[in-house]
Amino acid sequence: VGMGPMPTEEHGEVGEHLAEKGHEVGTTTGRKRRCGWLDLVALRYACTVNGVDEIALTKLDVLDGLSEIKVCTAYAVDEREIETFPSSLNVLERCTPVYETLEGWDGVRGKKRYDDLPRNAKRYVDYISEQLNTPITLISTGPARDETIMI
Numbered sequence: 001v002g003m004g005p006m007p008t009e010e011h012g013e014v015g016e017h018l019a020e021k022g023h024e025v026g027t028t029t030g031r032k033r034r035c036g037w038l039d040l041v042a043l044r045y046a047c048t049v050n051g052v053d054e055i056a057l058t059k060l061d062v063l064d065g066l067s068e069i070k071v072c073t074a075y076a077v078d079e080r081e082i083e084t085f086p087s088s089l090n091v092l093e094r095c096t097p098v099y100e101t102l103e104g105w106d107g108v109r110g111k112k113r114y115d116d117l118p119r120n121a122k123r124y125v126d127y128i129s130e131q132l133n134t135p136i137t138l139i140s141t142g143p144a145r146d147e148t149i150m151i
Contacts, residue, residue, distance in 0.1 A: 005093045008036035008072045022062040023143075037070040037099065040131050045085035047132055056138040057125060060117075061147075066104040069124055072097040073131070102127065111141045114149050 010018065018024065018035035025032055046052070063069055074083045075095035086092045105118035114122065117139075129136045139149040 002034065005089070005095070006034055006036060006039075007041075007075060007092070007095045007097045008039045008070075009034050010036045014066070017066065018062055021064070022059050037072055037097070038128070039072045039097070040128070041072060041075055041083060041085050044132055047134055052134060054135050054137040055129070055132065056140075057128065057136050058140040060121060060125070060139050061109040061141050063104065063121075063124075064106050064108050068104050069102045069120075070097075070099040071102065071124075071127065071131075073100050074098040100127075108141050110144075110147050112147070112149060114139070114151055117141075117149075 009015070014037075015035050019032055022035065024035055047055075074081045074097075075086070076082075076098055077086070077091060077095045081098055082095075086095065102124055103120045105120040105124075107118050108121050111117050114125075117125070125136055125139060135151070137151050139151070141147045141149060
């Protein structure tokens with residue numbers, strides 16, 4: 001739901017997987033939400049601007065069943081690579097994601113302890129934390145309130 005550039009937006013099978021498993025539909029409009037891979041460029045910027053000192057990583061279970069997980073670590077624009085979020089909408093519209101690909105997993109749904117997560121899911125969580133230099137202190141593994149891991 002909404003407009004504007006979203007470099008990591010996925011159309012096709014992956015986008016459908018994320019939207020379906022994540023129940024990504026606007027509650028008021030009923031329109032499908034736009035879905036895509038994690039954008040560390042945008043997230044790093046948001047963390048800096050907002051003084052974020054910890055992260056709640058929600059919907060980790062939505063990635064269950066994917067053979068590979070992509071994470072955007074930079075943007076390609078005008079034949080160069082940038083790792084900082086552009087200040088210009090015109091530049092952002094021309095950006096294409098540069099991805100790091102991690103191995104997928106299955107079996108996150110409903111887990112309540114970090115140690116019980118699949119190895120590759122833990123690698124994903126740790127990778128995000130390292131890239132943002134910010135601890136992840138909460139992980140949701142399903143829609144229910146008790147499907148939450150506090151770290």
